[in-house]
Amino acid sequence: MGRFWKELTKGVVISNPLFILALGFCPALAVSTSVDNAIGMSVGVTFVLLGSNLIVAAIRRAVPNIVRIPVFIVVIATFVTVVNLLFHAFVPAIYEALGIYLPLIVVNCIILGRAEAFASKNPVLVSIADALGISIGYLLALLTISFIRELLGTGGLSLFGHELFTLPVLGEDPMTLLILPPGAFLVMALLLALFRKLGVMKCE
């Protein structure tokens, strides 16, 4: 049981997918324009990661080596398709906001990476812990980026349609650059530099 929590917490900070492992940037930078989208994306990734880690760990002994990668790909693609359909049907606003980045979860290095590096070599329960940890880490990373981008880029925060607050000065004249694509690069670069300065990450 101790191992469960150890793997879970590992994924959150030490092996944080975005900031430490530096995986899965593509969708992260694209959807972090608002906190809503970040949460939506994270839920999608969580579902897929949990599903794929669970199944891969469950069948790991039975999978013949030759077809290992194609099998993993089919499993992951299945979960992504399911998530895509569910989102389309039940949360259409988030579905439209995420656009092609939701199906692109299937090529997200994080998912295949975890399946290959972890779930295929570890029992089911621990693999679930790993999936949860990585997902929480991903959520936190995305929240950090999107919080900054939405707050400074639009001058306020709104959660699922409810406007939480608007800032005094930035509310009228926000730093629009931040919610545009170049702004994502900027925020990410500064955050990475910050984490390195704080010693959380190693420099090159």
Add this chain to the structure above:
Amino acid sequence: MKLSQWKGIYPVIFITLVAFVSVALVAWTDSITKAQIENQQEQKIQSMLKEMFPDMSRYTLEDDIYIIYSDGAEVGYAFLAVGKGYGGKISILVGLEDEDTIKGITIISQSETPGLGGRIAESAFADAFAGVNVNDVALRQEGGQIDGITGATISSRAVVEAVRTTAMEKVKALKERR
């Protein structure tokens, strides 16, 4: 079957099984979400039309023009217009009071620059279209009455052009319908 033969075809059987289960799962998900997804498109149009024509009781679609009824009487028309903006396609729902006047517009989707062109989605811009004659839809700097968004001329013009050209087209069709 010899062990070596079994080992040979086992991978094939395995992956076929996996494919089978995947397809089944996805097909099942599709069947439970299909109705919901098809509904959405219709619901979206309906709520937008209702917002534009508050006393709408029902509507029909004839040749890409929505005819709005209020208790049996034709109270207006609506149609979709597409403009080419700075960042891509702008989808607009245009409402007509009668064959000459615009009732209003609703921006359905756009990918203009937030804070600049994106402001075409604000009510201030859309309100300027209300009551305007179909032939007079133009920006103020081009002789019309509609104020463009400062610093977003391309986006503003895209909407204005799309509304005017499509409106004139649909009005012609409406007149021929009679």
Add this chain to the structure above:
Amino acid sequence: MNNLIAIFLGLAIINNFIVAKFLGLCPFFGVSKKLGNALSMGLAVILVMLIASVATWIINHYILIPFGVEYMDIIMYILVIAALVQMIELFIKRTNLILYNALGIYLPLITTNCAVLGITLINAGEGYTLLESSIAALGGGLGFTLILIIMSGIREKLEIADTPRVMRGLPVAMLIGMLLGLTFFGFGGIV
């Protein structure tokens, strides 16, 4: 014709795959400072994007839509792309061993490159014809290659520049992505 130019320029410059759509970032950050390698990588990606676009268009129009199984798109597309990359890898290995060694691990990684699956999803989403899909793939791929080439040139200068320790490597590469993105932003409105 205008339509095709708009699609091409749109995906190559205005909605550039790397700096505007964030597709294909992994090769961007890992690209070497050798122009030759960047070019090879870019060309390989263009090739895969083009063939994948055609293949997925055929699958979409002759299998998925007629049988009403559009929901199988993600699974089918990724399998086609994986198979394609395998075949191209084998082909390059047989015909040009030097190129094969130069591309190294990056070749199989094209399978998980967001750009390839990305273009197939964009084509399907926009409902492009076969010709439009091909032009889109060409535009997207060329834009991708352009950024890679630019980056490889800048990398060279970066090596000898005095970058602050915390910014070295990934962060400064991101900043360059930002600057390139801002520059390309100015092209909006061309079409």
